[in-house]
Amino acid sequence: MESDVIICADCLGKKYMIGHELERERYIVLRDVIGRSARNFIRRSMDMLRGRPIFVGDNTEEFWALRDVNFEIKRGEVVGIIGRNGAGKSTLLKILSRITEPTEGRVTINGRVASLLEVGTGFHGELTGRENIYLNGAILGMRRAEIRRKFDEIVAFAEIEKFLDTPVKRYSSGMYVRLAFAVAAHLEPEILLVDEVLAVGDAEFQRKSLGKMSDVAKRGRTVLFVSHNLGAIRRLCSHAFLFDRGKLTFGGNVDATLTAYERLYASLGRVIANMSFHGPLADQIRFDQVICKQGGTVASMLDPLRKFQIEVHGFALRRFSGLELKLSVFRDGLHIASCHDTVDPAPLHAGHFISRFDIPEDVFRPGMYTLAIGLYEPPSRWAWCSEVAALDFSENLGERSADRSGGVVGIAYTAQRIQQNVANCSHVDAL
Amino acid sequence: MVIRMDMRKPDSSSIRTYQSGTKIVVAERVLILEAGRAERHYWSDLWHYRELFAILAWRDIAVRYKQTVIGVAWAIVRPLLTLVIMTIVFSRVARLPSDGVAPYPVLVFAGMLPWFLFSSILGEASSSVVGNSNLISKVYFPRIIIPAASAVVTLVDFGINLALLIGLMIWYHFVPSWQLVFLPAFVLLATAASLGPGLLMTALNVKYRDFRFIIPFILQFGLYASPVGFSSAVVPKAWRFWYSLNPVVGVIDGFRWCLLGGESQLYMPGFLVSLGVAGFFLWLGITYFRRTERSFADLF
Numbered sequence: 001m002e003s004d005v006i007i008c009a010d011c012l013g014k015k016y017m018i019g020h021e022l023e024r025e026r027y028i029v030l031r032d033v034i035g036r037s038a039r040n041f042i043r044r045s046m047d048m049l050r051g052r053p054i055f056v057g058d059n060t061e062e063f064w065a066l067r068d069v070n071f072e073i074k075r076g077e078v079v080g081i082i083g084r085n086g087a088g089k090s091t092l093l094k095i096l097s098r099i100t101e102p103t104e105g106r107v108t109i110n111g112r113v114a115s116l117l118e119v120g121t122g123f124h125g126e127l128t129g130r131e132n133i134y135l136n137g138a139i140l141g142m143r144r145a146e147i148r149r150k151f152d153e154i155v156a157f158a159e160i161e162k163f164l165d166t167p168v169k170r171y172s173s174g175m176y177v178r179l180a181f182a183v184a185a186h187l188e189p190e191i192l193l194v195d196e197v198l199a200v201g202d203a204e205f206q207r208k209s210l211g212k213m214s215d216v217a218k219r220g221r222t223v224l225f226v227s228h229n230l231g232a233i234r235r236l237c238s239h240a241f242l243f244d245r246g247k248l249t250f251g252g253n254v255d256a257t258l259t260a261y262e263r264l265y266a267s268l269g270r271v272i273a274n275m276s277f278h279g280p281l282a283d284q285i286r287f288d289q290v291i292c293k294q295g296g297t298v299a300s301m302l303d304p305l306r307k308f309q310i311e312v313h314g315f316a317l318r319r320f321s322g323l324e325l326k327l328s329v330f331r332d333g334l335h336i337a338s339c340h341d342t343v344d345p346a347p348l349h350a351g352h353f354i355s356r357f358d359i360p361e362d363v364f365r366p367g368m369y370t371l372a373i374g375l376y377e378p379p380s381r382w383a384w385c386s387e388v389a390a391l392d393f394s395e396n397l398g399e400r401s402a403d404r405s406g407g408v409v410g411i412a413y414t415a416q417r418i419q420q421n422v423a424n425c426s427h428v429d430a431l
Numbered sequence: 432m433v434i435r436m437d438m439r440k441p442d443s444s445s446i447r448t449y450q451s452g453t454k455i456v457v458a459e460r461v462l463i464l465e466a467g468r469a470e471r472h473y474w475s476d477l478w479h480y481r482e483l484f485a486i487l488a489w490r491d492i493a494v495r496y497k498q499t500v501i502g503v504a505w506a507i508v509r510p511l512l513t514l515v516i517m518t519i520v521f522s523r524v525a526r527l528p529s530d531g532v533a534p535y536p537v538l539v540f541a542g543m544l545p546w547f548l549f550s551s552i553l554g555e556a557s558s559s560v561v562g563n564s565n566l567i568s569k570v571y572f573p574r575i576i577i578p579a580a581s582a583v584v585t586l587v588d589f590g591i592n593l594a595l596l597i598g599l600m601i602w603y604h605f606v607p608s609w610q611l612v613f614l615p616a617f618v619l620l621a622t623a624a625s626l627g628p629g630l631l632m633t634a635l636n637v638k639y640r641d642f643r644f645i646i647p648f649i650l651q652f653g654l655y656a657s658p659v660g661f662s663s664a665v666v667p668k669a670w671r672f673w674y675s676l677n678p679v680v681g682v683i684d685g686f687r688w689c690l691l692g693g694e695s696q697l698y699m700p701g702f703l704v705s706l707g708v709a710g711f712f713l714w715l716g717i718t719y720f721r722r723t724e725r726s727f728a729d730l731f
Contacts, residue, residue, distance in 0.1 A: 138482055
């Protein structure tokens with residue numbers, strides 16, 4: 001191995017098997033149902049005897065979550081890992097942290113690894129804050145003596161002194177997350193793997209966590225950091241890897257990688273043809289893509305201070321006498337807004353259509369939002385698909401500082417301050 | 432997955448300076464992850480995670496008795512009611528004899544002690560990994576820690592039952608003899624005999640979730656197939672050897688021999704067969720568990 005290479009991946013690949021249902025016939029014949037059930041039963045029994053996992057569905061398909069991944073990471077590097085959902089980022093972290101084994105290739109790791117794929121892994125609601133610190137610490141791989149030594153520091157960081165002996169099920173979600181992160185932040189491994197855990201808590205706490213992370217990085221630890229928050233990646237990391245559909249497509253200095261990321265997705269649009277819609281209308285309208293445009297051009301990274309358009313390109317397989325399309329915006333799983341393309345369900349002809357939404361400037365904040373598409377045809381037919389696309393807003397806040405732009409949306413408002421008559425208060429000065 | 436580890440102390444000698452001037456720091460251990468079969472250093476790795484084992488066992492115990500009014504009461508009421516029913520059915524209705532002078536309830540309780548240990552380890556262990564899927568899909572540790580920690584909880588219930596038995600013996604003025612000193616060995620045997628099938632069921636239950644439906648059946652069936660409510664001396668001589676293929680038979684006989692004193696004779700050939708079967712299941716359980724644990728995280 002090279003002198004100071006700490007992680008070395010060689011032709012790494014991870015394969016999953018997924019089950020598929022065959023397309024159903026128009027009408028159901030009992031004979032077929034019995035035949036299929038018997039076939040499935042026999043196949044499952046055979047799988048079981050051979051010790052293979054069982055799949056739902058009529059046939060199975062291989063799916064490579066990662067393939068042919070080669071890289072080297074040197075001691076002390078802070079590497080950001082970026083890419084769309086399903087690009088293989090989390091699979092890579094799972095392999096490196098030994099949760100799952102690679103299907104092919106190998107990884108050589110030359111140091112103590114701690115992984116932080118979730119904050120508060122193993123937290124138990126019935127146990128008190130104090131007990132959970134020890135439990136979570138042990139789960140993350142800390143020695144008991146080590147936890148005891150850092151205990152006060154952890155409590156101070158989480159700001160929960162008063163509630164140390166309260167069961168965590170009584171904690172507010174903010175306290176819970178703070179405690180969970182505080183334990184994790186005091187890990188001292190040689191290699192730290194972090195998956196999207198900074199996206200929790202309020203803005204104040206996020207900044208504190210980010211600060212803690214950069215401290216860790218500065219102390220010469222090797223950090224692998226998966227995030228959708230490109231701003232955080234840019235601030236924390238020296239290097240970055242770009243993953244796309246299981247392949248490592250770009251690796252290098254962080255700015256170059258982020259540029260590659262933007263270029264990759266700007267040219268691609270967002271093809272959603274094979275997204276799975278649920279509901280009775282699922283197979284009656286197809287969607288080609290969701291595009292975001294800012295200043296007339298397709299953009300993968302949006303500027304939150306400028307207005308933009310979202311275009312949903314679809315194809316109706318039949319005529320609808322009344323249909324409406326709803327675009328729902330989510331952030332961290334919270335449904336924050338929905339927009340409809342027509343006021344009331346309106347007719348739609350078979351063929352291509354575009355639903356266009358114009359969004360004014362300064363509505364969204366830096367970070368990632370996801371979009372879901374819903375369809376509704378009166379009286380009761382519908383279809384729904386979550387996470388069809390993501391909106392990524394850059395860290396541009398203009399003149400304002402980050403702490404004046406907290407929250408997940410900006411609202412239009414005016415404000416004024418009314419002060420009491422100074423004369424009435426003069427006796428205060430006199431005292 | 433082959434995991435090769437070079438355990439070296441990170442002392443000054445582990446930093447080597449080569450002629451070219453490059454420094455190599457040899458870390459505590461070098462991990463190589465790749466698809467493969469046996470994990471070397473499995474047991475030393477397990478030792479490395481002993482604190483996690485202790486804390487998980489402690490968590491299970493703490494959670495179990497926290498915020499439960501009837502937690503401890505339940506651990507007392509259940510065996511006592513079972514004892515009453517068993518005594519009525521086998522002693523009063525079926526009129527089966529006891530071992531020597533031991534009062535029938537004491538005989539039954541001495542058999543229930545290992546049976547409850549067996550049944551609760553099997554039950555707790557088999558659901559433990561599925562119940563802790565959140566841990567398994569997020570952190571690495573030798574997975575065998577989880578069912579093993581759940582077995583520790585059942586040992587607490589065992590302690591409560593043992594206290595009940597002592598109470599029962601005092602009530603009947605029954606004095607156990609010197610064989611009592613072997614009790615820890617038999618507790619260990621019972622735990623080992625339960626962990627074998629327990630681990631097997633745990634691993635199977637992760638892969639094929641219908642195994643959890645089989646366990647209540649095994650336990651219900653096993654309660655009558657094992658000499659819990661009666662002495663195994665009532666089994667005809669010709670059948671006794673084959674009867675001992677049920678590993679619980681040997682464990683229960685051992686417990687009775689140890690607790691009831693000289694009155695209960697240990698049938699040696701049968702005991703050895705039970706021991707062998709229990710050992711085989713332990714080997715099978717551990718082997719199968721180790722073979723499948725690498726893919727647990729992919730199955731949730």
